[in-house]
Amino acid sequence: MDDYAVLSDAELAAVLRQYNIPHGPVVGSTRKLYEKKIFEYET
């Protein structure tokens, strides 16, 4: 999951959109959760 940590908030949001994962703004309190969602999607 670490390789998502290097992405900026905007880049992470772009991946969420690409994978059609429902999401709100990528901010401090939501970033970890979205990284996990992307990891789950990819695995």
Added chain:
Amino acid sequence: TSQKHQDFVAEPMGESLAGIGEVLGKKLEERGFDKAYVVLGQFLVLKKDEDLFQGVAKGHIGANAKQSWD
């Protein structure tokens, strides 16, 4: 919506969270959710998406399905 609902919604949410007891309350506090409105804020930032919000509740404090639902 019923008058009861309107009355409930109109009143300030105060500092208590339904369904969260001493133990989970402590865990929430440790993670910065030391006020009920911070938990509300997290729900709103997640666009009121219950799955996402339950993911946070379970991830952060190990709440079970019922507790995170509450």
Added chain:
Amino acid sequence: TSQKHQDFVAEPMGESLAGIGEVLGKKLEERGFDKAYVVLGQFLVLKKDEDLFQGVAKGHIGANAKQSWD
């Protein structure tokens, strides 16, 4: 607090944000803040800390001091 304040607080915040026009609204939407309550959520998650919140507003959408204050 005055009755006026109580009436204002009691009514649902709806979908509009005071002080945010077309251009800033678009920028907020692009970053996921596409509803007024999501912005409110971020403010609450930041524990209503105005400095922190203004920092986010300026960082995310380049709002100037007055706009972020609004």
